[in-house]
Amino acid sequence: MTTIDTSAPVERAGKREWIGLAVLALPTLLLALDMSVLYLALPHLAADLQPTSTQLLWITDIYGFMVAGFLITMGTLGDRIGRRKLLMIGAVFFAAASVAAAWATSAEMLIATRTALGIAGATLMPSTLGLITNMFKDPKQRGVAIAVWMSCFMGGTALGPAIGGVLLEAFWWGSVFLLGVPVMVLLLATGPILLPEHRNPDAGRLDLVSVGLSLGTILPAIYGLKDLAKDGVSVTAIVAIVVGVAVGVAFARRQLRLTDPLLDLRLFQNKRFTSALGIFSVGGFAMGGIFLFVSQYLQLVEGLSPLQAGLWLVPPSVAMIGGTMFGPALSQRVGAGWVIGGGMALAGIGLLVMTQAGATGGLGLIVGGLIVATVGLGPGAALTADIVVSSAPPEKAGSAASVSETSGEFGIAFGIAALGSLGTAVYRSELTIPDGTPAELTAAAQDSLAGASVAAAQLPGDVAAPLLEAAREAFMTGLNTVASIGSVAMIAFAVVGVVLFRRFQPATPAPETPDVTDAELEPVAA
Numbered sequence: 001m002t003t004i005d006t007s008a009p010v011e012r013a014g015k016r017e018w019i020g021l022a023v024l025a026l027p028t029l030l031l032a033l034d035m036s037v038l039y040l041a042l043p044h045l046a047a048d049l050q051p052t053s054t055q056l057l058w059i060t061d062i063y064g065f066m067v068a069g070f071l072i073t074m075g076t077l078g079d080r081i082g083r084r085k086l087l088m089i090g091a092v093f094f095a096a097a098s099v100a101a102a103w104a105t106s107a108e109m110l111i112a113t114r115t116a117l118g119i120a121g122a123t124l125m126p127s128t129l130g131l132i133t134n135m136f137k138d139p140k141q142r143g144v145a146i147a148v149w150m151s152c153f154m155g156g157t158a159l160g161p162a163i164g165g166v167l168l169e170a171f172w173w174g175s176v177f178l179l180g181v182p183v184m185v186l187l188l189a190t191g192p193i194l195l196p197e198h199r200n201p202d203a204g205r206l207d208l209v210s211v212g213l214s215l216g217t218i219l220p221a222i223y224g225l226k227d228l229a230k231d232g233v234s235v236t237a238i239v240a241i242v243v244g245v246a247v248g249v250a251f252a253r254r255q256l257r258l259t260d261p262l263l264d265l266r267l268f269q270n271k272r273f274t275s276a277l278g279i280f281s282v283g284g285f286a287m288g289g290i291f292l293f294v295s296q297y298l299q300l301v302e303g304l305s306p307l308q309a310g311l312w313l314v315p316p317s318v319a320m321i322g323g324t325m326f327g328p329a330l331s332q333r334v335g336a337g338w339v340i341g342g343g344m345a346l347a348g349i350g351l352l353v354m355t356q357a358g359a360t361g362g363l364g365l366i367v368g369g370l371i372v373a374t375v376g377l378g379p380g381a382a383l384t385a386d387i388v389v390s391s392a393p394p395e396k397a398g399s400a401a402s403v404s405e406t407s408g409e410f411g412i413a414f415g416i417a418a419l420g421s422l423g424t425a426v427y428r429s430e431l432t433i434p435d436g437t438p439a440e441l442t443a444a445a446q447d448s449l450a451g452a453s454v455a456a457a458q459l460p461g462d463v464a465a466p467l468l469e470a471a472r473e474a475f476m477t478g479l480n481t482v483a484s485i486g487s488v489a490m491i492a493f494a495v496v497g498v499v500l501f502r503r504f505q506p507a508t509p510a511p512e513t514p515d516v517t518d519a520e521l522e523p524v525a526a
């Protein structure tokens with residue numbers, strides 16, 4: 001265990017570190033953009049490449065699968081070979097894969113390039129967060145830096161639909177992928193100058209068997225959860241999850257035997273580390289399910305276009321950014337526990353407001369409740385990330401960061417699967433099919449609100465209108481149910497957050513020897 005000398009003065013970050021933070025924020029913003037911008041481009045690329053329905057699903061999902069699957073491997077690899085070096089390598093491959101995706105000539109080529117983008121993207125998040133932890137030794141400065149970093153990720157998610165809409169108005173669908181090229185070129189040009197190198201000097205060799213086992217744990221589990229959300233309970237989804245759990249057990253046993261494990265499971269012995277991960281996952285669980293239903297509500301109940309729906313989601317994202325940036329300063333005044341717990345309670349209230357929305361006139365309640373919820377979640381998201389990385393030894397910052405992000409991925413995927421399945425079940429139980437609806441269209445309407453909209457388009461007006469009204473009412477019942485469960489989960493974990501972290505003060509990392517000498521840094525400082 002690393003011994004921390006709290007009596008020693010803490011080195012404060014200077015201008016170079018803050019400029020370096022701006023450089024690190026760019027790939028973080030880009031990663032979020034790349035996750036959200038594709039959905040608007042799907043109709044355009046589908047018309048050009050003509051993928052099958054299965055290929056279209058892989059085009060949308062493979063990027064997220066690869067990011068989630070390789071986070072732990074890349075976080076630990078950065079600790080071994082150097083976080084800046086891994087970031088630079090990832091930037092090169094991300095730029096190259098972006099160009100290839102932009103000019104893909106077939107669905108198979110686009111799937112392959114999206115796979116490469118996901119693997120390269122997995123190098124960005126743990127490397128950037130790990131470097132921030134090493135660059136900002138002072139707890140107050142580190143809290144602000146992590147809040148800025150997380151705000152950029154949220155900002156990318158908010159801006160994705162708007163930027164994508166603008167690009168698609170002027171250019172072809174491949175232009176959305178070219179956003180990454182100038183960002184990565186700038187990172188490659190400025191990173192070696194502004195970012196110090198950090199790695200674990202005592203790290204052993206990378207265990208390739210553990211890498212395979214980690215992928216065998218995460219990928220089937222994420223796939224199974226996504227399949228549950230899309231198609232409900234199925235043999236394929238259950239088998240995938242069971243396989244992921246079984247391989248996960250084998251992965252854990254191997255890590256406990258290795259001298260230099262891919263993932264040091266001793267990190268989980270730290271109660272604050274584990275509790276912060278749990279709270280982070282619960283936030284992802286609740287909001288993952290909510291955003292799944294809100295995005296459908298905006299388009300299928302309110303009748304908005306994808307771009308209009310994306311623009312309505314910008315205010316909640318901006319609100320979350322504001323809450324995130326305000327969190328570190330507020331935690332210094334009232335304590336991290338009250339900020340985390342109070343924020344989750346506020347998020348629970350926001351979700352409770354959403355339960356009052358109906359099929360007509362509910363847009364204000366949905367967006368207003370979502371704004372309140374995201375304001376509450378923002379501060380806790382930044383603070384729990386800070387708690388996770390500050391609870392680990394400095395030489396394992398990349399590994400700790402990757403665990404944090406993987407837990408968030410699982411939380412979101414589980415929320416989409418569990419709450420999505422529950423909301424769909426409520427929809428089906430509440431839906432009343434009007435007389436005169438043919439059997440084949442009845443089946444489509446019972447499948448989802450989207451299916452009901454398609455079915456209504458094929459029916460005469462006197463049958464279509466009652467069907468759409470009944471489907472929207474049933475959908476809102478499902479949305480209200482999901483929001484209620486999310487609210488209860490938020491408020492329950494608000495108490496947990498206050499109890500566990502009310503006296504928490506971020507630890508000052510032990511000094512770590514960088515891979516660059518003072519002589520090398522002197523010209524840059526000058």
